[in-house]
Amino acid sequence: MKLTFLGTSSGTPTRHRNVSGLAVQTVLNADWFLIDCGEGTQHRVLQTPLSLNDLVAICITHVHGDHCYGLPGLLASAGMGKRTKPLKLIAPLPVWEWFEATRALTDLHLPYEVEHVDLEDQPLVYEAPGVRIDRHVLRHRVPSHAYRVQVETRRSRLKADALRAIGLPPGPAWRALQTGEDVPFNGEVLRSADYADTQVDTAIAVLGGDNAEPALLHDACKGAQLLVHEATFTQDALDKVGPGPMHSSARLLAEFAQTVEVPNLILTHFSARHQNEEGMAALMAETQTHYRGHAFLANDLDVYELDSAGHVIVTRD
Structure with missing residues (x-):
């Protein structure tokens, strides 16, 4: 599995970080998946080798704008790029209703079908040969979800x-x-x-949306080699902000990841207050204090490769 971070900032973009977007590729074929689509995601895609014609599904974690405001523009650009293949939009119902209203009110005519998959219908939201995606419920100010992506290859x-x-x-x-x-x-x-x-190799990554309670992913992380999860604040900052925003700290996330013994952890969705050398160092120090696996702080356009043996390497395309 290959993960390309298209946005790693929380709430608003900053000079060096866009808001949430994560591209997921597999070794099976050219198909790829997009987890969240904050404003400006299509601009980040243009900085990668990814093609919107190969995008097969967009998985939105929740309705907040920094996770979905880029959706209409990206889909419109795909249409203008001569896309004809159908595309799945896996999203909460309000996101689908908002997109449908936007399409009607802005005279957006797509030359391909967008099929809505409602997250509330069933846990299994996508299945194709070698690929399975399940959603898991999180805790946030609005309904929020994580996606467990499982990829199987046969040799x-x-x-x-x-x-x-x-x-x-x-x-x-x-x-x-x-x-x-x-x-x-x-x-x-x-x-x-x-x-x-025949040898079957399996890679499993859990990709979370906004979430104040990492322990909700206990079952999702069984057998997973990688957890990608928001760490909006350090614990000190979260204590000052209070419970209202309903986000996780690096400490909360690290303690959970250690409890379930997931071997690799990527932190993302950072508050602007931490987006400097000192702030990022504090997030990493807090993580390493409570977690003994391999921890990474994601940057925009970082590419992480996960193999079936559970090894993770980071590069930039």
Whole structure:
């Protein structure tokens, strides 16, 4: 899985950080997913190799504007870019109603279908070969959600010595067995299951929206190698702000991540008050005090790659 951060600021953009947006790619194909679409997200996309024609689903965590105000513009640009493939909008019902009103009132005609998937209908919101996305309920001032993204890849390795032993030469029959087909040979049928070993590799990331109670993700994090979650404040700042905004601190998040033993943690959605060298250092220090795994503070346009062994590396495309 590859995660490209398109926005890491909370509430409003700053000079170096846009508001929430996260692109998710897999090794399966060119398809990608967008988690949240704050204002200006399409500008960030233009700074990456991503194409709006390959976007298959947009997953909105909640209705607040820093997570969805970029939606109409991005969808309009996709249409002007000759997109024709249908697209899924996985979002709370109010987001869909707002988009429909915007489309009607601004004379927006899209050359492709946008299919709404209501988060309240069922936990499973997206499924395709090798990809499953489930939503999990969070605690915020409005209904908010996290997305658990699971990617499975299958690798098949032929038992070459066994095939040679029975006299089957390398060629199309070998390729057929490797792809799961049974093959006739010398009056018998060679079963793929007998001559090919299949290994299933799984990568799981939990991608959270705004949330004052990380423990709500306890079940979602079972088997996950990566948690991406907001850490809007340090604990001192959260204590001063009070419970009204209903956000998490780095300490709350780190303590939870340590409890569930998720091996990798990426913090994002930072308050502007922490967006300087001293503030970011304080967030990291607080995290490392309470969490012993691999912790990262996301920056706009950072790219994180997660493999099935649970290793995470950060680059910039």
